[in-house]
Structures are given as structure tokens and as C-alpha cells.
Amino acid sequence: MMVYYGDVDIDSERIRQLPEDDVPDELLEGVRQSTDSGVVDQESEGYLPEEDDSEDQSTLNELPEVIPLQALGSTDTDLTNISGNELMAWGLNHLWANEPPQAARMLYIKICSNVPLPVFFFMDAEEWKDDRKSSLYSELSAGPNYIGSANGLNNVIWQRDTSGHIAVEKSLKKEFVAVIVGRVGPQKLNCGPEGNHIRAYISPLHKAKFQFQLGQPFGSVFAEDFDKAIQNLEGLQAKITETTDRRNMIVSDKSIKLIRFTSNIFEERKELIPKHAVYLSDVENLEGGQKSKVKPLAVSYTNAHRCIGNPPVMDAETDNWPIPLKYRDEFDSMKFNFEASPLRVYRGNSLVEPVDVNDALTGAVVEVYFVIRHYYLRDKKFDSFGADIQQVKILKPGTSIARSGFKRRSVREGPFEILGTASISAHAKGDELGRAEKRSKQGETKGTSSGP
Structure with a gap:
């Protein structure tokens, strides 16, 4: 260890040579004794805050200049x-x-x-x-909501819900929020502002859902647990199913099993919003002018108090919802009855904006919180299950596949050759040198043709 005190070096070796309860002369020589408090104030200036008895608190929230x-x-x-x-x-x-x-x-x-x-x-x-992620693994695997452990769903049972059944905690009798870690695949990733909506005649916009599929996070400490989670979910399905055809939550891509997550984009409003603005002067027409042609909608009006009650207003989230232009008309006609609910996707502590969710989730390793549902079907030809998204945390961003640079070459420059990995950069440099030489020759030719 070495510290600096003026021009005096103090290291471990010199400290061991010091007598006990003694002060080296080198330090005493640099010490000044003075009864002049002004000298002390001058030397402490810039290090200690000035004492101020005033009650002015205007600078309390200023950021420090020193970290x-x-x-x-x-x-x-x-x-x-x-x-x-x-x-x-x-x-x-x-x-x-x-x-x-x-x-x-x-x-x-x-x-x-x-x-x-x-x-x-x-x-x-x-x-x-x-x-x-290793630290997170230790934390999650010890928790009761992590379904990647062998006993992940032992404390979960099914209970009746409004439209079927919902998985609940056996001891607490409340909905069970499961937790799993996996990698989001690019296929069937529909988490933009319009979700999986295609056309109005197929399904109305207000029924659109956010949707993504989760696979094994290969190369991660959570990889093996993902397969255990699939087994646990299949076991939970078996406890309630009445058919052998179980759909919509656990899906297969060839021999690979994935989990399909969904969430409603729009929720029905508890109170409908008027489609037209209504003003008190329009209703009373106190000045005897022409009465408004706008018919009052969903307002509470009393002559006694000369006031209009507070009707519900359009929320900012729905009013600014970044719906694509081709769905704008359909959105405008339904937003008075339904409100938009952003997907809770977080990068750190920051919410990912709706227009950025697809890009943020593609290939990302995520921690998903979800509720498990079973839907009752009258014909009972198959059982439908759902993983209802509650929250998504991005643990590691996805990486895109590096694209070949050959398509950016002019087709008239001749065919390209696939070289070894170590030679690709040299080949690319050779291409660039060739193009530079070609441009140089073209410049010389142009200069010759336009000479005196």
C-alpha cells in the first residue's frame, strides 16, 4: 500500500520501522500550529460546506459536483x-x-x-x-413460483373461474403467478401495438392479443429447467383436461416444445366515453343564441346547480396509442368502448415502449410472469389452455444473425467466392481495393476525354 502525504512517502516497510506510540519527525516538520482560525477556514475552503443559518432550502436538490x-x-x-x-x-x-x-x-x-x-x-x-443470471438462478430456484424446479407446481390446484378454470395456490387460495426463464423466438412474435390482429372481418381489433413463443434458453443456466417447466405444465394440464387434445399453451415446432404466451391488448371500459364534447352553454343556451345540434351523451346535468357532472375522459395511453395507419379507422371507432393496456415489458426498471417491444423481445432471454388458465368448451372436442402474461423482464438482449455482405456488391463485378472464415475480411478488402481502382480508372478516362 502507498499513500501520499505532501512529499513524504509512507509505505508498509517504513511503517513497520516506526516505534510504537511515536510520530516520525518528517510528519512533525510538516505540521503548523496556529491560533489564527482564518488560516484553517482558508485551507478548508472548497472541502467543507459553509455554515449558513438561513432557512433558504432552494439548493437542497442540487446535484453534487463530486461523486x-x-x-x-x-x-x-x-x-x-x-x-x-x-x-x-x-x-x-x-x-x-x-x-x-x-x-x-x-x-x-x-x-x-x-x-x-x-x-x-x-x-x-x-x-x-x-x-x-447465475445469481438470479439461485434466487428464483429457491422461490415457490419458479416452475423450472422438480416441485414447481406441487402447491397449485385448479379452481373455477368466470370462463373456465384458473391455477391457484393451494394454501393461499389466490391466483398462482408462475415464473419461467426462456428465449423468445422470432416466429409468431406479435407484440406490436396491433398484436396479432390481421383484418376486421377475421376478428375485430378489440379482441387482438399480444403473443410470443418461449423456447429453451440454450447456453444458459436456465436451459435444463425449461424442459422441467414443460413437464410440470403438462402435468398440471392433465389434472383438469377431459380430452387428449390439449391446445394453445404448449405448442410444438417439429420436435421442439415451446410455451405460447398471450395477453389482451384492449380492455373494455367500465364507463363508456362520450364521442362528442358537450358544454354547459350548449345545453342551457343562456344568451338566446342558436342551440347546439350536438346531442348530450352520457352526462349528468342539473338546472339547480347549473353544472354538468364529470363524464369519463379519454385516457392518455389510449389516446396516444401508436396503432398502424391501416388500422386507424377501426381503432378510432372502438377506443370509446375499449382502452389500450401496454404489455409490461421491462429493460432494467424502464418500460419498453409499445412500438419497440417486438425488436426488444426478438431472441432475448427473458423472465416471464404469467397466470395459467383452462377454458371451458361446450363441445369438449379439445381442451384449451392459456398462459396469460403478467410481466416480462429482459435478462439478456437478443442477437441478430450477421448478414452476408455479398448482396451489396454490384452484380456486374462478377461472381464472388466463399473463402475461409479467416480470409473473409481480406477478401472484402480486396473487393474494396478493386472498386477503388476501377473508380480511379474511370476518373482518369473522364479527365482525358474532357482535356484541352
């Missing part, structure tokens, strides 16, 4: 194994409660036998997220 890194942890170092910039990066990275920025690197300190050693290594953002 107190000492509150984020400390380490001993002789500054030969770590630079000042790296140490600063370590402190700043600990300011992020959820995850560091994409390009950030985190610094860790190895501690052996309670002695901090100057051993440092780095973990990039992706590795950090994997490490976070």
Missing part, C-alpha cells in the same frame, strides 16, 4: 498493477445498479485469507450478465 467513490468500495494498490483510469472505471461501474453500459468493463479484486492482493481481472458486459 463519492469511496462509498462504492476500496482496495489497496501500489498503482503498478492498475492505472488511475482503470481504478476510476471500477468505481463508476459500481454506480449502475442493474448493469453497466455495453462497452464498460468491470474490475474485481481477489481476496485471500482476508488479505487484499493486487490481482485484477476484467469481465465484459456479456459475461457480467451471465454472472448476474
Whole structure:
């Protein structure tokens, strides 16, 4: 360890040489004794806040000019194994409660036998997220709502609901909110503002649903548990089913089993919203002018108090719902009876906006909270089950497939060759050099033809 006190170096070796209960002369030589309090005030200026007895609290919410890194942890170092910039990066990275920025690197300190050693290594953002998932795995697997464990649904039973049955906790008699971790597939991903809506004559817009399918998060600590969750859900289905045909929740893509999640986009309003604005002057016509042709709708009016009751108003979420233009007319005709409910998808603590949900979920590893339902069918030709989305947390963003750059080449430049992976970049550079040489020759030809 090395600290600096003026021009005096104090290291571990010199400290061991000090006599007990003594102060080195080098330190005493740098100490000044003075009864002048003004000197103390001058030296403390900029470090200590000035005392102020005034009651002015206008600056209480100002942001500090200094970030107190000492509150984020400390380490001993002789500054030969770590630079000042790296140490600063370590402190700043600990300011992020959820995850560091994409390009950030985190610094860790190895501690052996309670002695901090100057051993440092780095973990990039992706590795950090994997490490976070390991901690999350320990937390989830110990909880009663995680269905990826062997006994994940042992405390769950079916109870009658308005339109069928719902899975409830046996002891608490309340709806069971299951938790699972998986990877969202790009197929049948319909979580945009219009959900799975196609055309009005097939199904009305107000019945549209958000929908996505969840598969095994391969390469993750949750991968094996996903298969256990499928088995647990199949066992729960078997307890209520009356047929061998069970649909809509557990689906298959060839031999791969997936879980299909849905959620209603629009909920019926408890109070309908008037389609026309109504004003008191229109109703009373106090000044004897021409009466309004607008017929009052859904208002409570009394002559005694000369007032109109407070009719329900359009909520901001529905009023600003980013529905695609081709569905705008249909949306405008139903928004007075139904309100939009955004899908609860979170990146960290921030809600993903409705127009961004599809992109955010594609290929992402997510933690899904959902309620399990069984729908009663009179003909009983098959049993229908549903995984009703309550909340989605993005644990790791999806990665898109890298596309070939060959299509961006001019078709007149001749055929391309598939080279080894290590040579692709060289091949691309060769293509670029060839195109540059071609442009140069064209420039020379043009210059020659336009000469004096």
C-alpha cells in the first residue's frame, strides 16, 4: 500500500520501522500550529460546506459536483498493477445498479485469507450478465413460483373461474403467478401495438392479443429447467383436461416444445366515453343564441346547480396509442368502448415502449410472469389452455444473425467466392481495393476525354 502525504512517502516497510506510540519527525516538520482560525477556514475552503443559518432550502436538490467513490468500495494498490483510469472505471461501474453500459468493463479484486492482493481481472458486459443470471438462478430456484424446479407446481390446484378454470395456490387460495426463464423466438412474435390482429372481418381489433413463443434458453443456466417447466405444465394440464387434445399453451415446432404466451391488448371500459364534447352553454343556451345540434351523451346535468357532472375522459395511453395507419379507422371507432393496456415489458426498471417491444423481445432471454388458465368448451372436442402474461423482464438482449455482405456488391463485378472464415475480411478488402481502382480508372478516362 502507498499513500501520499505532501512529499513524504509512507509505505508498509517504513511503517513497520516506526516505534510504537511515536510520530516520525518528517510528519512533525510538516505540521503548523496556529491560533489564527482564518488560516484553517482558508485551507478548508472548497472541502467543507459553509455554515449558513438561513432557512433558504432552494439548493437542497442540487446535484453534487463530486461523486463519492469511496462509498462504492476500496482496495489497496501500489498503482503498478492498475492505472488511475482503470481504478476510476471500477468505481463508476459500481454506480449502475442493474448493469453497466455495453462497452464498460468491470474490475474485481481477489481476496485471500482476508488479505487484499493486487490481482485484477476484467469481465465484459456479456459475461457480467451471465454472472448476474447465475445469481438470479439461485434466487428464483429457491422461490415457490419458479416452475423450472422438480416441485414447481406441487402447491397449485385448479379452481373455477368466470370462463373456465384458473391455477391457484393451494394454501393461499389466490391466483398462482408462475415464473419461467426462456428465449423468445422470432416466429409468431406479435407484440406490436396491433398484436396479432390481421383484418376486421377475421376478428375485430378489440379482441387482438399480444403473443410470443418461449423456447429453451440454450447456453444458459436456465436451459435444463425449461424442459422441467414443460413437464410440470403438462402435468398440471392433465389434472383438469377431459380430452387428449390439449391446445394453445404448449405448442410444438417439429420436435421442439415451446410455451405460447398471450395477453389482451384492449380492455373494455367500465364507463363508456362520450364521442362528442358537450358544454354547459350548449345545453342551457343562456344568451338566446342558436342551440347546439350536438346531442348530450352520457352526462349528468342539473338546472339547480347549473353544472354538468364529470363524464369519463379519454385516457392518455389510449389516446396516444401508436396503432398502424391501416388500422386507424377501426381503432378510432372502438377506443370509446375499449382502452389500450401496454404489455409490461421491462429493460432494467424502464418500460419498453409499445412500438419497440417486438425488436426488444426478438431472441432475448427473458423472465416471464404469467397466470395459467383452462377454458371451458361446450363441445369438449379439445381442451384449451392459456398462459396469460403478467410481466416480462429482459435478462439478456437478443442477437441478430450477421448478414452476408455479398448482396451489396454490384452484380456486374462478377461472381464472388466463399473463402475461409479467416480470409473473409481480406477478401472484402480486396473487393474494396478493386472498386477503388476501377473508380480511379474511370476518373482518369473522364479527365482525358474532357482535356484541352
